Amino acid sequence: MRITQSMMSRNLMTNLQGNYKRLDKTQEQLSTNRQLNRPSDNPVGVASALHYRQEISSTNQFSENAEDADSWMQFTDSVINEATQIVQRLSELAVQGGTDTVPKDARENIASEVGQLYNQLVSLGNSQFKGKYIFNGERVDETPFSADPANVSYELDEGEVEYQIGAGITIPVNLSGTKVFGEFSDPNGLFKVVDGLKKSLMADNTSDIQAAISKLQNNLQNLTTRQSEVGGKQNRLTFTMSRLDDLSINYTDLQGKVEDVDMAKAITDLKTSESIYQASLDTMARIIRPSLLDFLR
């Protein structure tokens, strides 16, 4: 094949362009720190990258939901804890007031403390977490109990407030108010028992006061059961949260493998393409010059 000067410079330019393009590619990867800058860089990789991004996004959301659920339950836990302490105090007062030797005015004093504790229980029943009543099911915007729930009829909602903590997995975060305080129609419900105790104390009815002691004990047991129910859910949440954290790390790792640049490789590539480019420039400078013209002097 006959080779001419113009062919040579044309071919050199083409090769130089190719080398320059490779240099540009590695430089882009290094400056963006990503090996995936557009879908055509790796069509299969970009689909995985999108998938991982989506998973990371939803996993983080589930994590946030689980944390929110956890704080709701911590709040419920502390409310029940306080209720437990009140019921314990009420039991003490009942024992005190049930003794035959207690004078009438002392009983009246006890009754007034019972009345205070009753009010305290009612306000616990009307607890709000972030503006939502926690014991009224899904009717979170309505006060569940009146000031005197032992005598004013109430009907609580039994709806469960569900938080999503995984793909297709939800956890109810609320505790039913009727399970904690009893239904209005139930004579052994907490409010009715406390209200009854107060009335018995006022009426000096020792046998009724003593009967209230065991009813209070039953309520105390019920509260403990509810508290462990909440504790169980919290356990589940703790497991879920650590699993979600693992998942998130996992997906971030996978995403990095697809999207991020392998520094060592990219720098080696850059150095290689740099020296190739340099070499082709050198070659060009050397090859282009000499022709027969240079020797005909």
Added chain:
Amino acid sequence: MRSTFHNLEIGKRGVVAQQTAISTTGQNITNANTPGYSRQVAKMEAARPIEFPGLTKSTNPNQLGMGVEVTSINRVRDFLLDIEYRNQASDLSTWKMKQETLGNIEGIINEPSEDSISTTISEFWNAWQQLSKNPSATDLSARTVVQQKALALTETFNHMATQLDTLGNNLTERVNVKISEANNYITQASELTQMIRRIEGLGDNANDLRDQRDLIVDKLAELGNVQVSETTDNDYQIVFGGVVVVDNMDSTPFTLANAAGLTQGEIRGYIDSRDVHVAEYTKQLNIMADTLANGKVKVTLPAGTIIPNGVIIPNAVMSANNPQMLDQSVEYEVNGLNGLHKLGYTLKNPVQTGGDFFVTSDGSTTITAANIRVNQNILDDAANIAASMRTEKINVNGTPTERVLQGNGDLALLIAGLAERKFSFDPLNNKGAITDEATFGGYMQSVVAQLGSESDHATKMVENGTLLADHAENLRQSVSSVSLDEEMANLIKFQQAYSASARLITTVDEMLDKLINSTGVVGR
């Protein structure tokens, strides 16, 4: 008997011929870098010999040479290599234009990035999760987040649709520009043909004009498939995109109506870019926008859901106490996010079911990426977002009223759960969806992967095409381009021959001098 001055004439012819050859060499050297120039050679022939005159016709094989003649100056060029080069260049141009467009579409689709559709849709689903946790009027911020994320999503769709549309329009404009460029070449080619015929009618070779015409055909070949035919009696035709555009001195302008005949070249590349690639990704975005709003998807309605009036759920087991309440959870197929949104209740009292979440901006019945909007009611008042699926009947001042349970976030949960649900993208299989059933994210991934593969393929085709076109060009240049070494060697050769011919004249001159001035002087 030969003429006295015969040898003088031979010397003169030698000088003239070598000088012509040197001029040709000079022409070659000075045009070494002229695009489209093919090197020329002066064709030298020994001049027609004359017979040695005699009394009768000679039987003597002796013939007397009459020196040298330049019979013609020819271009060195291979017609077949031209065809090969033009074919490859045409094909390469097609792919270059497609690569450029696909690269642009990649920029528009903008994946993976922080403001692409995949990211905005993920954030949109997450916003519904937030809403599911805070559906009541006590905290409207979760509703505002849904509102804003929905707005961001529709704006992303709109923006991409607009950009694709602009790209399509630019391509149309470029097709028109390229067609007028082609017509410019066509006119020039016919004008050159006219000049070539005038010159060649006189028996000369219009080498440089032919080079120019061939260069124009090369350029035409980049725009479209071109065929050139020339018969021995100089009948010249150019067929561009299947249409005879140059017929000797007549030219016919190429129009858009003839575009179907273009099988390759830039114009075909631009038309395909617009009608195949831009159209494809506009369609895919439309399918996504429409499916999100209206595509069939199965959801599981939870027990306790109050079904709005007039909605009939097949296979539903209703509560004995409330004929509108689901006793058990049931799977139900809804028409996209809009269909699902209508099953729930807004914050408004008296109770109201959700309206269309996404609507069209132009009143048309079909949602596209360009016209998808968030319902204005929702933008005006976030309370119009439906999140709850429960209502209750209560007595207000003696009149039974139905009100929504604000703390219920079942609908928000179901909508957030759509992220994992498989939508039916193309139930009738005639819309051209990539797959029929997929999650929204999965579908987006397929579209992006398809775009990536197409763009990658185009890039590879450009690389291959460049190699092939370069090879063809090299073959052509190998024949036609000027080698300075070769020209310098020729220059020396012709220079030496010139000197020798001149020396011949001197020799004859000396001989004649001898004869004229030094003979016949006996006794003087």
